[in-house]
Amino acid sequence: MPSSPVANRRYRGSSAEERRAQRREQFLEAAIQVYGEQGYRNATVKAVCEAAGLTERYFYESFSNSEELLVASFQAVMRFLFGELEKAIAEASGGPVERARAMLTAYYEALQGHPQSARVFLVEISGVSPAVDQALEASLHEFGDLIARTLSPRGDGSAASDPLLRAGVVGGVIHVALKWISSGYSQPLHEVVGAAMRLCLVLRGR
Amino acid sequence: MPSSPVANRRYRGSSAEERRAQRREQFLEAAIQVYGEQGYRNATVKAVCEAAGLTERYFYESFSNSEELLVASFQAVMRFLFGELEKAIAEASGGPVERARAMLTAYYEALQGHPQSARVFLVEISGVSPAVDQALEASLHEFGDLIARTLSPRGDGSAASDPLLRAGVVGGVIHVALKWISSGYSQPLHEVVGAAMRLCLVLRGR
Numbered sequence: 001m002p003s004s005p006v007a008n009r010r011y012r013g014s015s016a017e018e019r020r021a022q023r024r025e026q027f028l029e030a031a032i033q034v035y036g037e038q039g040y041r042n043a044t045v046k047a048v049c050e051a052a053g054l055t056e057r058y059f060y061e062s063f064s065n066s067e068e069l070l071v072a073s074f075q076a077v078m079r080f081l082f083g084e085l086e087k088a089i090a091e092a093s094g095g096p097v098e099r100a101r102a103m104l105t106a107y108y109e110a111l112q113g114h115p116q117s118a119r120v121f122l123v124e125i126s127g128v129s130p131a132v133d134q135a136l137e138a139s140l141h142e143f144g145d146l147i148a149r150t151l152s153p154r155g156d157g158s159a160a161s162d163p164l165l166r167a168g169v170v171g172g173v174i175h176v177a178l179k180w181i182s183s184g185y186s187q188p189l190h191e192v193v194g195a196a197m198r199l200c201l202v203l204r205g206r
Numbered sequence: 207m208p209s210s211p212v213a214n215r216r217y218r219g220s221s222a223e224e225r226r227a228q229r230r231e232q233f234l235e236a237a238i239q240v241y242g243e244q245g246y247r248n249a250t251v252k253a254v255c256e257a258a259g260l261t262e263r264y265f266y267e268s269f270s271n272s273e274e275l276l277v278a279s280f281q282a283v284m285r286f287l288f289g290e291l292e293k294a295i296a297e298a299s300g301g302p303v304e305r306a307r308a309m310l311t312a313y314y315e316a317l318q319g320h321p322q323s324a325r326v327f328l329v330e331i332s333g334v335s336p337a338v339d340q341a342l343e344a345s346l347h348e349f350g351d352l353i354a355r356t357l358s359p360r361g362d363g364s365a366a367s368d369p370l371l372r373a374g375v376v377g378g379v380i381h382v383a384l385k386w387i388s389s390g391y392s393q394p395l396h397e398v399v400g401a402a403m404r405l406c407l408v409l410r411g412r
Contacts, residue, residue, distance in 0.1 A: 127330055
């Protein structure tokens with residue numbers, strides 16, 4: 001959800017391959033910005049190219065179509081987001097429950113800090129195409145893994161390993177976010193995290 | 207999710223208004239069938255008219271466009287589904303937990319019994335348009351109400367009244383369904399209901 005999650009690497013001088021990789025990242029960055037401002041369905045390739053400061057010829061060097069750019073930008077945002085969550089977990093003091101709380105806090109803070117991107121990558125993109133749905137599903141699975149790992153570092157983990165329950169917990173965490181977003185972020189962060197924690201704790205077993 | 211949830215009423219003889227209402231129901235029924243077979247995005251107005259045995263002129267008598275028919279058919283399916291859930295609750299013996307279990311069993315049985323409609327009305331239709339999203343959100347809210355009412359008929363209900371937690375529980379129940387659907391309904395029904403129950407019980411308080 002950052003304004004610029006993919007702009008970290010800088011390419012200097014060097015090969016055609018490196019310049020091509022840099023242009024690809026410029027497009028990802030531009031896509032996140034343009035989709036956030038206009039929504040994915042309203043955004044044209046032209047608008048993304050303008051924001052990237054590159055021509056359409058370069059667009060088609062890296063992507064076959066808008067949908068491919070959407071998947072790539074979604075994945076870039078998710079990589080950034082999961083990095084933030086891992087960081088929050090690593091920096092939290094206390095046991096699994098405190099670490100899970102720190103992770104959820106980081107998650108909802110990221111959504112709140114980037115409401116436009118949150119809308120695009122959480123709400124708008126489902127149902128765009130099978131490829132996009134697959135990318136979404138993979139990220140739900142990864143999120144479930146992360147929650148389960150955080151909450152049962154060496155507990156019995158019997159509940160945490162049920163794929164249906166994991167999927168349910170992740171769906172719950174996301175629908176708490178959707179409700180929060182649709183209410184204009186009206187509830188305070190700690191209540192949002194509190195509701196999500198109640199759902200996550202189901203993974204701690206009976 | 208029935209093959210024919212809206213074909214109960216029969217109109218005999220009578221007024222132009224009644225015949226018009228009957229044609230509207232024929233379109234709803236045809237839409238549920240055609241969307242189930244082809245998916246909403248692949249279904250044309252023409253295909254729906256053919257399935258209804260009516261001309262496009264009659265289509266535009268009742269609906270401005272496909273999206274309006276989608277919302278109306280979604281609402282018809284949801285009315286039927288919630289009716290089934292209420293019936294299961296009323297017929298269940300035992301306390302709130304047993305009634306909730308009976309309701310969830312009826313819910314997942316309905317999805318399993320009508321996998322094509324389940325895909326359309328649970329997966330495909332999100333992100334179609336703001337009007338469709340609004341209809342979806344209203345049905346999520348109604349589902350949350352029903353679960354909370356079933357589980358806390360006169361308990362303290364403090365957890366059940368938190369709108370964020372309710373939304374989270376409903377999201378959980380739905381994502382259990384999505385996971386089940388994407389795995390080709392591989393887990394037995396009682397495991398699916400068991401996972402969903404664990405999430406619903408969060409509404410019973412600390």
